[in-house]
Amino acid sequence: MRIRATVAAVSGALALSALVAPAAHADELVGDTKISNVVVNGGKPVVVAATGSKSVTVTFTATDNSGIAWAQPILYRGPDIDRAETGAIANSSDGTAKCTKVNATTSTCKATFTLKQRYNLINEVAGSWKVWALAAAEDGDYVQKDNAKSFKVQRLSKLTVNASPEPVKKGKTITVTGKLTRANWDTGTYTGYSGQSVKLQFRKKGTSTYKTLKTVKTNSKGDLKATVKASADGYYRYSFAGTSTTPAVNAAGDFVDVK
Structure with missing residues (x-):
């Protein structure tokens, strides 16, 4: 029996609201079905701007000695699928992945998801997400993984720099200002990232x-x-290493001419 999921708003955040048989409590395996090579967004963190949406692709391999009948991945944030704080189901009409047969036992599966500001993204759900996945075989075997892959969903960051005065005499003081901001999914704006x-x-x-x-x-x-202190002609920039919720970013260099 296929697993189906719907997403609904709960107190301003989104949660996976319905999961039906087989129950999605923990990893399950019946027979020899396997899921492997799970890749989210090409292996890169999913970085989402302050407004709009982000399309995310998930690919994986499913195998069984009888062949694969269908497969379904779900993206979610939370300790496990039953306690998901928010999530996304695939954009297909029935929420399943498109599986292409490689040979009698193996299929490659692909699904596309949409993450959207103030739909299934609010500030507090930035960070580590997981892929719940199920693959069902032609002979009734199946495998279900509560965490087939972990990945990051991050708030887009921006960084500016301004060095002055320019030009400046050698040995004089240069003041370098800048600002680090990141997407605020709650308000649809970019706000300062403090500390x-x-x-x-x-x-x-x-x-x-x-x-x-x-x-x-x-x-x-x-x-x-x-x-x-001004020492030579060159470029000044600020560089932020990033955090679990916010990606690394470098400001464009600001050139200062030293006389």
Whole structure:
């Protein structure tokens, strides 16, 4: 019997609201069916902007000695599928994956999902997500995995930089300001990311490598400010290493002419 799932709003967040037989309590295996090679979004974190939606593709391999009849993946955030805080089912009409037969025992399966701001994405669900997956064989065997693959869903980050004055005399002080913001899925805007360590870096004109000068922290509004002594023509930038909920980002270098 196929597993079907629907997504419904619960207190402003979304949750997987219905899962029917076979029950989705934990991993289950009947027979020799297998799921392997699960890949989400090409192996990269899923990064979503402040507004709009993001299409996410999941691929995997399913095998059984009798061949694969059908398969279904579900994306969710939570300790397990029964306690999912939010999630997404495949965009197909019945929520299942499209499985293409490779040979008598093996199929490659693919499903596309939509993650959308204020639909199944709010700020508190950024971070680690999981793929629940089930593959059913032609002979009635099946395998069900509560966590077939873990992946990250992150809030898009932006980083700016401005070095001044420019031009500047050698040995004088340069003030480098900037701002680190990230998508706020609750409001559909970009807001400052406070208390984050960000590296101030410099690349001398004619070279290709940035070197870290110092590390500063963003204030409550995400603002950055640091001072350095002017030594040579070159580019200043801020560099953020990222967190589990927010991807790494580098500001475009700002050139300063030193006289």
